[in-house]
């Protein structure tokens with residue numbers, strides 16, 4: 001088969017629905033239509049504009065200095081935009097550089113399409129920050145796309161404004177594009193760097209309603225890019241999903257319209273959860289970590305070393321607690337701990353994690 005299943009998604013599909021405590025999810029608490037108080041009764045369940053409703057695109061474009069709705073393609077999650085952009089920009093003989101670790105589809109699409117893939121590896125010793133000197137050395141004459149994910153999933157590391165500018169410069173010099181997955185940008189603990197697409201026509205911003213906003217079920221994401229890329233996304237998506245869910249678009253537009261009311265509430269909850277994780281990490285003896293600088297995920301590892309498969313499986317099966325083994329994200333020895341969900345569930349989940357750690361160390 002050309003497309004193989006992603007180990008991360010298999011793990012989710014197999015286990016996430018059978019646990020009591022989910023401390024592996026990579027987003028904030030899932031919201032309900034009721035909580036959002038959005039009246040969907042009159043929404044016409046029709047096909048929509050293929051790039052997304054203009055009013056939604058306009059709402060999105062407001063955030064990206066120098067861009068208009070013509071630069072916005074709203075897609076079925078960031079995943080669809082990622083697929084379309086790689087398929088369009090990276091031909092069979094071209095090279096793509098993908099920061100690693102990251103959400104696996106960013107590199108898996110390139111593998112599935114049999115593109116020449118180079119990984120820009122993030123290192124524990126660099127605090128999982130991308131090294132621009134390393135990136136520069138990886139560029140080849142046929143490099144057409146470089147992708148970064150910051151804030152990073154699963155490590156929670158962030159990129160600085162200067163690093164972002166340097167990455168754009170490297171891509172420009174190579175005649176390539178730079179795509180930055182900014183899905184977690186609104187959840188940075190410190191002020192974020194500028195949105196990539198607002199800095200250069202060769203920079204593409206990718207993001208999603210799935211993580212910060214707790215709305216993966218509406219399947220809405222988008223890319224902000226130069227017009228030819230937006231057109232290419234439209235061409236790809238017309239062959240796959242045609243357009244977005246009409247319900248999803250209405251919800252996304254309402255939420256973005258009220259972002260200044262909703263975001264502070266979400267951020268407050270995330271920061272209060274993070275405090276719990278920070279204290280918990282300080283109170284245990286078996287794990288070490290690079291403290292995340294953002295988002296709702298981090299990637300601790302066992303101090304004694306070795307795989308975390310046994311730990312995560314024990315957690316699911318005996319302690320009914322969901323985390324993600326690093327092996328599912330090509331980050332062996334670590335596991336993903338998510339702290340975006342319900343406060344009480346996080347506390348209970350960490351307690352289960354403590355019990356499982358005692359068990360595997362005894």
Ligand SMILES: Cc1ncc(COP(=O)(O)O)c(C=O)c1O
Nearest residue numbers: 077078079103153183208210221
């Ligand atoms: C960094 C990152 N980008 C993109 C995605 C895919 O998001 P979507 O639900 O919008 O397709 C994920 C999902 O985990 C992610 O973590």
